[in-house]
Each structure stands twice: as C-alpha cells, then as structure tokens.
Amino acid sequence: MIEFHDVYKTYRVNGRDIQALKPTSLSVRAGEVFGLIGHSGAGKSTLLRLINRLEEPSGGRIVVDGVEVTALAPEGLRRFRRQVGMIFQHFNLLSSKTVADNVAMPLRLAGEMPPAAIRARVAELLRRVGLSEHADKYPAQLSGGQKQRVGIARALATGPKILLCDEATSALDPQTTAQVLQLLAEINRELGLTIVLITHEMDVIRRVCDRVAVIEDGAIVEQGLVVDVFLHPRHPTTVRFVQEAEQIDQDGLREDFAHVSGRILRLTLKGETTHAPLLGRIARATGVDYSILSGRFDRIKGVSYGQLILALVGGDFEAALRQLQAADVHVEVLR
Amino acid sequence: MFRNVDWYDIWLATLDTLLMLFGSLLFTVLIGLPLGVLLFLTGPRQLLQNRAIYGVLSLVVNVLRSLPFIILLIVMIPLTVLLTGTSLGVAGAIPPLVAGAAPFFARLVETALREVDRGIIEATQAMGASTRQIIWNALLPEARPGIIAAITVTAITLVSYTAMAGVVGAGGLGDLAIRYGYQRFQTDVMVVTVVLLLCLVQILQVVGDRLVIHFSRK
C-alpha cells in the first residue's frame, strides 16, 4: 500500500545539512496498522509527512496504492491527499468553525458533493465517533478526547484509504488514549483502512499495531510483527522501549536474583504453548524444582503470550532445558 | 459657556471627519488586507516564501510607516491631485490618509496571520487544499478576531490623522480645532471638538472590542 524506495530527507539549517531521514526502504501492507516508534527527534514525523508529501523528499521514490507520489504535479498531489486522512497530536481543528463545519471542511474543499449530501455525511461521521450531540459546538468547548474524535471524523470525511496519525494520543490521559486507540482499531477493522501511526510509547504499539518499525537517528533499526519485536527485541533502543512498557525494573530484578540459589531462566511462551501445562510435567520428569521470580501473561493483537523468569534447583537441569525447547518455549539462561 | 461655538459648523465638521474616516478606512482595508496577506505568505518559511517580493514589500511598508504623517500629507499633494482632481476637502484627504494607514494595517494583518497555528495550515494542506483555499477557508477565518482588532487600531489611528489633515485644508473637526480653537483662542471650540473626537475614539474601541469577543471562539 505504501512503499518507500531509498527515500531520504535532509534539511539545510544554517548552512549545515541535517539528515532527518537516512535512505530508507519500507513497505506498509494494505489494511494493516503500522506503528512507528522512536524517541524525540528520531525522524518519525518526517517519515510520516513524506507519505502525503507535506514534506518534499530529498531523494528516493514513494509509491502509494500504485501511484508514484513523488512524481505528482500540484493538482494531482491535491487530489491524492484527499485519499489520505491525517490526525495530529494537537488536533489542529479550526477554532473558528463548529464541529460539524470542521468535519465538513475536506468535503467542501473537494467541491464535489452537494450541500445536502455533505450534511448527511457529516451526521454519519459524527455518529460513528460518538459526537452527534456536539455538532454545533466549537472546538474550545470540547475535551481533548472529543477534539481528537472530531479530528478522526474529519480525516475520514473524504473516505480515504490511508490514515496517518502523528502522536494522536500523546496529549491525552491514559483512559482517553485507550478510547481513541479503540476507535482507531474499530475503524481499521470495519473500514479496512490502512493506518500508519507514530508514537513514543510501546504500549500504544502493543494495543493496536500489527507491525512496528523502530526508528532512531533517521534510520529504521528494527521492524517486524509486533508480537515478535515485543517478545524478542534485538536493538538496544527496542529493548529499552519494551522494558519501559512492561515496567521492568532491571536493577530490582538483579537484586532479587542475588537472594535465590540455582540457575535462572527467562521463558517466553507464545500462542498455544502459553496455556499448556508444561512446567509441572517437566519438573516431575527431570526432578528439577522451580520457583517463579517474575511473570506476565497477556495478549498482543489476539496472540497470547507469557514471559516467566524461573529459578531452577536440583534435578537434571540440561534435560529440563531440552524439554522446554522441545515444547516450543523460547529459553534464555540468565545465570 | 460655548459662546463661540457654532453648532451647525460643528455638525458639518463632524460629518466631514466621519466621511474622511470611513472613506479612508474602506480603502485602507481594501489595499492593506491583500498586502498583509501577501507579506505573510511571502515571508520566511511560509507557503509562498519569496525573499525578493517580501524584501521589496517590506521596504515600501517600512518607508511609508517611518514617514511622519504630516510630511506624507505634503509630499502626496501632486499624486492626490492626480487621483482625485483636488488636494482640498474630504476627497483630497483620503489618498494621504490611505497611504499613511494601509502599510500600518498591512503589518498588523501580517502579525495576526502569523498568530494562526501552523498546524492548522498543515491540516488544511493535508486535506488537499490549494493555497487560495488555505487563505479563504483557514487563514482568514482563524485570524478574524486579530484582523478585526487591527481594523479597530487602524481606525483610531486614522481619527488622529484626520485631525492633522486639517492642516492642508481637509476640513473636519481637527481643522475646526486649529482654525478657531488655536489660531483665534476660542477655547470652547477646542474643548467641544476634542470631546467629540474622544467620543468617536471611544465608540470605535468599544464596538471593535465587542466584535473581537463575538468572533473569538477560543
């Protein structure tokens, strides 16, 4: 759906070149929710804004839904942009227009729909985002979550195929964030919209994304299915993001480990294996005794997973290790 | 009290002042608003960024603004005659008044437009809007309170300019104040004209403020 071929972007600031995005190739599939995570200044917004050419690429080719975006003339670019909705961290609603007029704006600008049809479409969109009673209010009279819903309704007005979200939930409290993310997931499911979203919170990625790319210093350093990246992060930056999301306190853990004897393992279980009665069986068969030091079970995009840290004492340690691996458990020996 | 005051003269002078004020205000807005929009758009890091155009416009505006109005009045006489056929009366006063106020107003408009959140322009661009649509559908509506405040300030500045225009025989309350109040020591005429000008400024300010509040949705 969205393809980047060696796209890069450099800014010239005070005679010096800043490489906001190094040559990057990327492919976002139709109908998926693609997450981009990175620290401040990593180049997330730059990458996102290249998709609808709010930012002109310094080089490379961008192809969206078969259209070579980088080759579009101004008129064609404007037409293309109507097929790409966008929502923003600070909502960017027009304070001088009512909620209904904000949502109607993309349709009025396109100038292809008669007024009566626009009214009907706006009513339908406001119903979808649950703001029907607020149609005649001004943005200043709404809460942050409501403003973002208006932003979403506006972005959907022209029936786009792609929705770009630049830190859409960063200005919202946790509960409102959850509601907005749920709405995005709903839209993705029901309308089959392809969504690209930027965030600096791994938790947002875990809740709605199918795939994720980690970006640092203008380059993608890791990407893949969210479950895989989450459970087996490779790049140090990714590891840190995951630890933040899981609220893992490395130092605390290490301190705890000092007080237990035996070997220490980290097990990662995924899918079917997660709920299999493995530990007891293996313990009996090999004579090892185990204690659980920490653990978490959850789901990412419908896939169950579990992560356990165990201390093993006595019995046949090597056999236990082999049996765990044979049962499709990812094992790391920590000590 | 008011021994020297000819109320009919005062009435005529008031009419002249109002005519000069609103006549010049109309042309000031007609010329200054597009000029302000152009200044904004061609400015650094804006939609139609253009160093040359911005530089030239900026220079012209600054030159006109740094000229004392009284000098502008005199310098403008040949051009005024060319435009209106006279350098006297209400008609003769309007060109210099506009030349004095339009650059000032254009700068205020530019500032008001700069106050519009960049994100809003960006969101409008992302909808596929052309530059013309961005101006009409996003920039001007969002800057409306600021532009109304700019019109108010400009109108009040024009009131004091009309008083000075009396010097070149433009008529109006300022002319009355100078000819009778100052040159013939008729203090009562001076007091009446000053009070009338004060009322005018006060009314403009109150109406302007009300409109700004009405159009502010923040």
Ligand SMILES: Nc1ncnc2c1ncn2[C@@H]1O[C@H](COP(=O)(O)OP(=O)(O)OP(=O)(O)O)[C@@H](O)[C@H]1O
């Ligand atoms: N218009 C610009 N001119 C110059 N440099 C820019 C411009 N926009 C971005 N940059 C630089 O490019 C780099 C990437 O910026 P970008 O906005 O993409 O980061 P980001 O990952 O979105 O960060 P944040 O999380 O803070 O929004 C930064 O170093 C930034 O300073």
Ligand SMILES: [Mg+2]
């Ligand atoms: Mg950003």
